Each structure stands twice: as structure tokens, then as C-alpha cells.
Amino acid sequence: MNIDAPGRAWPSVNDMGQPVVYVSPFVPPEWIAAHGMQPRRLVPRAPAMRGMREGQCPFAWQAAASLTATPQPLGNPAAIILTSTCDQMRRAAEIVQARTPSPVFLMNVPATWRSDSARGLYADELARLGLFLQHCGGRQPGQGELAALMLAYERARIALKAAQPMLSAREFARLLCELGSCDAGQLDGFQRAISDACGQQGQRAAGGIDLAIVGGPIAQGELAILDAIELAGGKVVLNACESGQRCLPAPLDAQAASADPLAQLRRMYFDSIPDAFRRPDSLLENYLRTHLAGSGARGVVLIRQVWCDLWHAWTQRLGGLCPLPVLDVVLGDSPEGTTSATNRIQSFIEILRR
Amino acid sequence: MNSPHQISLDDWEIRYHRLKAGGLNEPWYGGPLSRHAGRGDKRLLSLRFDNSPPALRLWNFLLTEEERLHQARAAGGKIVGAMKDLGTAAVMAFSLPNVTAFYPDGAWWVPCIMEQGTGDLEVADALGIDESFCPVRAMLGAFVRGAHFPRPDLLVCSVGATCDDFSAIAQRLSSLGYPILWWEAPHRRRAEAGEAAVDLPGGLAAPAAQVRFVRRQLELVRAGLEELTDRKLDDALLAEGIAQANQFRRLLGELRRLAYTRVPCPLGALEMLVAEMLAIHFCSDRAEAIVVIGQLLDEVRRRSALGLGVLDECAVPVFWVNPVADLKVMNILEECGGRLCGSEFLFSHALDEIPADIEPLEALARTALADPMVGPASDRAERICRECRRFGAKAVVISRIPGASHCATESDIIADMVRNRLDLPTVEIEVPPICDADAPGIRTRLEALIESARQRT
DSSP: OOOSSSSSOOOOGGGSSSOEEEOOTTSOHHHHHTTTOOEEEOOOOSOOOTTOOTTOOHHHHHHHHHHHOSSOTTOSOSEEEEESSSHHHHHHHHHHHHHOSSOEEEEOOOSBOSSHHHHHHHHHHHHHHHHHHHHTTOOOOOTTHHHHHHHHHHHHHHHHHHHGGGSOHHHHHHHHHHHTTOOGGGHHHHHHHHHHHHHHGGGOOSOOEEEEEEESOOOGGGGHHHHHHHHTTEEEEEEESTTSGGGSOOOOOHHHHHHOHHHHHIIIIITTOOOTTSBSOHHHHHHHHHHHHHHTOSEEEEEEETTOHHHHTHHHHHHHHSSSOEEEEEESSSTTTTHHHHHHHHHHHHHHHO | OOSOOEEOHHHHHHHHHHHHHTTOOOOTTOSOTHHHHHTTOGGGGGOOEEOSHHHHHHHHHHHTHHHHHHHHHHTTOEEEEEESSOSHHHHHHHTSTTEEEEOGGGGGGHHHHTTTOSSHHHHHHHTTOOTTSOGGGHHHHHHHHTOSSOOOSEEEEEEESSOHHHHHHHHHHHHTTOOOEEEEEOOOOOOOTTOOEEEEGGGEEEEHHHHHHHHHHHHHHHHHHHHHHTSOOOHHHHHHHHHHHHHHHHHHHHHHHHHHHSSSOSSOHHHHHHHHHHHHHGGGOHHHHHHHHHHHHHHHHHHHHHTOOSSOTTOEEEEEESOOSSTHHHHHHHHTTEEEEEEEOSOGGGTSOOOOSSOHHHHHHHHHHTOTTTSOHHHHHHHHHHHHHHHTOSEEEEEEOTTOTTHHHHHHHHHHHHHHHHOOOEEEEEOOSSOGGGHHHHHHHHHHHHHHHHHHO
């Protein structure tokens, strides 16, 4: 079991052969699976602060540490895909490349998104990734194969979204990671996993203080703060972190996908996922404005990794987007792990309750 | 007093009046340096300056940029604020008549020069951009306060493979109602097998597809400039703009060659830092920047020919990586027995000549892709090693920028390559905008480095 916190197992290398490991939600797992390879979305375990320098993002650091560890806990990946979506991860790719025998692909995901050339670059990068995967042992996707896979993933995503109200925030995050680690043959099993998880979540408390969580990536061990929210009487009604619904791709247009599946992937992922690195970041601003208002949340918890400038800069802006109190929770800034964050969350909920 | 020396601001006051009495000829922005300190540039009181008239002109040119920008605005010119790419967009803007470009990024030196007496950092704090960000956050305060430069008529900013600090701060600026024309600088990668590659300035290369992409991005910048000025920015104008930029870069290249290699050192580190900074946007006056750098080069040539310098002959040649937020550290290096013998201040692409034998926008795209910030740190380290060899460095200082997203990872990569390839001692220091409190520690580290380098030779 690849887990250091209570709950069900996260995707493990024991379950798969040589995976193609990726981190960013801007990498479509169906594109990896279409090459006959096993996608494996990496959510690092709790950040180990040992060896980390001041200024380093604990999440990026831990992702790099996981990918370069010996022996390799990820089972000697067939390939590693990292993205340029933040400076720290872009630079981590260089370190990973130098320290692992696995081939590393740094995918340029443009920060700008409104020009045809930026959208074209993402599509070109998908095509380049495809060639890279073939070079790493994958096969060229057959005619119609990608579109069929996209439909299967879409069905799984629809099921996951439908189940979300019955799932704890942590369980949703785990299942989202699991979906990103499914190959074509595992998607039916994923639907069963959703049912099992819903069955086990019957104990999820009704009521509570509705909260929205907003922010970037969270390591596995840090997901304890999602439990802390619920244990303290909060209920996550909007997860706009990287482990939540914000980073799901847009719904599939099956007809368009059968005509031009790569263009659909670009639309679903690049054109649609709002994030703090995008310029301008109006996609994110609009998403938060709409979803915070519609969620019924009574407060917002901004969860960010220490030294993450992109999300840090949102601390003040969030308050201007909605008339809700905002709690700024910084992860990875102390050896005590999430203890301090947990205490702050408890206090925040206590104040909101009164 | 006429021999090359480094002198204090008080000494310059006396010397200035003697030079004036002797017939010193100055441009409109000339005058005693002390007047800048009187207007708030208090850090000048802590610095030691080169005592030559060309150095006086250099400092006066630097410290009157705000006046120059206001004059350009008053004369009906358009002002373009180029951000982050450090060199390329400014060359494009200056290609149009009646357009003045500057980098608001330069506000990062304001808290140093004015000894944090401006309130820029406090404004940034209040906007949620605290000290965990790089000192360039002073730019945000400067915009909001309407201080240090007039509000530009057009703001353009490169993003993509840039530091997250700057990207986040620029976005915060945009959210406050300052429209920005964003353009993408992708992470520079190596061409894959079978993929066409293009040579870039600085001995680099990139896939032809990436150059084409950047060229299309620069077309967006060109369109923005044309809309601003209602004038076509055609290839002839761009070619002339590139020629002017290259004239400056050639003069600076020769200045660097002499100042970094001649014994004794003909020009101090502080003036060399300022001279290199001019390459980014010519301190808002391209023609005058060429004159200023030309006079400085003449002085260095004269000193070199006479065997004169400002430092002891046994000063240890030190290569410097990254710009310093506090200019004072350049003096400290020399006080510790070192001399600058090369630099990589994160804008080496603004020092290299822009290719002049290809289409102008293609040339500018290649230059933009040669930005050390957009490529892997190992590319940057390779260049540093090359320059260390070229200039005969005996030690390397990696000067971290507080809060900068790139320093935490790239410092190790650079230091490892320097040690492995050149077997040179390296040291890391972190330089805040005012380093007085940290100066003893910085001094100790630099002294240890110089001592180590001396023992090896």
C-alpha cells in the first residue's frame, strides 16, 4: 500500500507494469493509454523536508525525490512526463532527467491561451508526446481508438462527478488520482471502485459548515487536512484544488472527438482547465467567481505550498471575488507537517459556526 | 586625484566642482551626484564610485531615467513598459520613432537605491505580495503609487518559461486594472532526432518549430506596437533598430573584454554592473546610451594602454552569477580582495549581438529564445563555464535572489558544473535589497572564497 494516511489504497506500482508517470492535470491520461501504455498520475507522499532548500516548493521537490529515488518506488517508469506549468516543476524536470534512467518528457503547456499559436503549441506538444511515447515502447494509436478511449474516460468522469456528493474530499481526490492511473482495461473496475467508495462513505456526516477549498497541488499525506476539515465539522462543497473538480477536463463532445480527437483533447484540457499559471488568469477568476457563488460555501480555505508564488498571489484576490472569509493555509513550511494547518482550520470552522 | 580611483560621494562632490572649473562638458542630465542622494537616493552615500568623468556621466544617466521618461511623455511620445524578457521587446519598441521603452522590472533596485524609503514594498505587502516574492515586487508598489516612472501607454510581458514570482506579480498588476499584452516564451528545449534545429545567439540552439512559435508571438507584440503608434513597424524599421542595439552591444562587448581581463582592473564592478544594465533598455534613451558606453570604453582603453586601474594588481578575478538587489555588494567584493571578471546577470541574451543577416523578426525570436531564464539551468551553467574560461576566473559567486523561484534549484546545477569542469571554488550568498545587516556574513563568505582562490594559484 502506497499510503501514509488512513483510507483506501492509492494506485500502486504493484498493480501495474512499467507505468508512464505524470503529475499535471494538463496531461491527458487517455492519450497515454491510447499508446497502449499505463498512465500513472503521481501524487507524491507527504513532503519530506530533508534536503530541501529554502525557496523550493515541497510538492515539486517531493515529486522529483519520488522520481529519482533508488530503489525506484514507482517501478522504473517507462517514461516520466512533467510540465512547464510552474517554474519549480519545470526546473525539477531537469533534475529528474539528470538523475533517473527513465526517459523524461518536459511538456510545454503555454501560460497564454488566447492566441491560435498558443493553442497550436499545446496540440503540437501532444503530438510530440505521442512520438515520445512510441519511442518509449508505446504503439501508434489505431484508427478510432483514441476517440473510443476518450468516451470511456468521459463515462468514468461522469460517474465520479455524480458520486462526488457522497464522497469525502479525500476519497474524491484518491479516486481522481486512480482515474488518472487507469488504462483502457481498468475503467470498468474504476466504476466499481466508485460504487465501493460510495458504499463505505455512508457514515459521511450530513450537515456541517459548507466550505470551499481553493489552491494548487496537495501531497497524499497532506490530504489529512481535508479530513481535518470534516472532523472539525466542515464539509467541502467545492474542491478547487488540483485534487478536485477544478482540474477535471471539460465534457467531451463525442461527435467532434470522432472527427478530430486531438483537437478535442486540446479543447477539453488546454482550453478549459482554469489554473493560476495561465495568463491572463481570467479562466480561473471566472471559474472561482461562478463556483464560489454557486457552492453555498460559507468560507474559503486557500491551500498552497510554501514558496508557491502563483497561488500565494491569490491570497488577497480571493477576498475580492466573493464576500466570504478566507483562511490561508500554507503547507510544507514547518517540520510539524499539517498540525498547524489543522489547528487553524479547526479555529476557522469554529468561528464560522458562531 | 586624476589617476583612477574609487571615491565616496563626498569625494565626488569636491572632484565634480574641480572638474567643472576645469571645463567639464556635460549633457542636460549632468550635475553633481550628491543631488540624487538629496532627492532620496540615499544608498549612494554608502557606495564607492569610479572617479572618471565617463563614470560620472554613466551614473547621472542612470539616475535621471525617470526625468527622461516624463520628458518623452511631455513631448508626445509613447511609452512602452516591456516586462520580463529583458531585451527583446524593448529593441522592437525603440525601432519605432517617438517610442520610448523601459523595463518596469528595473524598479527592483529602487528599494536599494532609496534605502527602502519609498513605500513600494509596503504597498506590495498590502496587496498580498510579501517578502516571500523576489524583490521585483517593488515594481507593483511603483505602479500603484505612480512613482518612479509614468504609467506606460502599453505594457507587454513575456510569460511561460519565466520565474513564477514575476508572472504572479504581473498578473496581480493586471488584476488591478493595468492591461497587459502577454506573449509566450516557451521552455527552450533541444531539437529531437530528425527535427530541424536553429542556432541561437550565445552558442545555443533550439528546434526551428520553437523559433517559429516565438516569432508568431512577437508578431503579437509588433501588432500591439503598431496599434499604439498607428504606424507600421516594418522590417526596415526593425532592422535599423537591431543595428542600433548591436552597436551598443558591440561597444559593451569590448568594454567587458577589457574591464574583465586587463591587469590592473581598469573599471570597478559597480560601474560594470550599471553598464551591463544599460543593455536591457538603454536606460530609456538608445542614442545617449551608445554615447555613454562609448565614453566609458574610451576611458577603459586609455587606462589599459597606460597600465592604470582602480584595484590592486593581485585582486582575484571572480565571476558573478545573478544580479544583486543591493549594489553595495559589488563594492564589498572588491574590498574583500576580488575583482569582477565576468558576469551572468540573467540577461546574457541582451549582451549578445542580434543576428543581422536574417529577417528581423526571426532574429529577434532567436534572441528571445536565447534568454537564460527560458532554457535549462545546465545551458546557463555551460555559458558560465565558457565565460569563466574566457575571462580567466579564479572563483565564482552565485548570488541568490531572495524569494526567486529559480535560485533554489539552479544554484546547485551551476555550482556543480563549475566545480566539475573548472575545479573553481564557488560560494553562494543571498543579497537582500539592503544588505547591511547581512554584510558581515556576506563579507566572511567572500573573503573565504578569495582566500581559497589565492591558495590555489
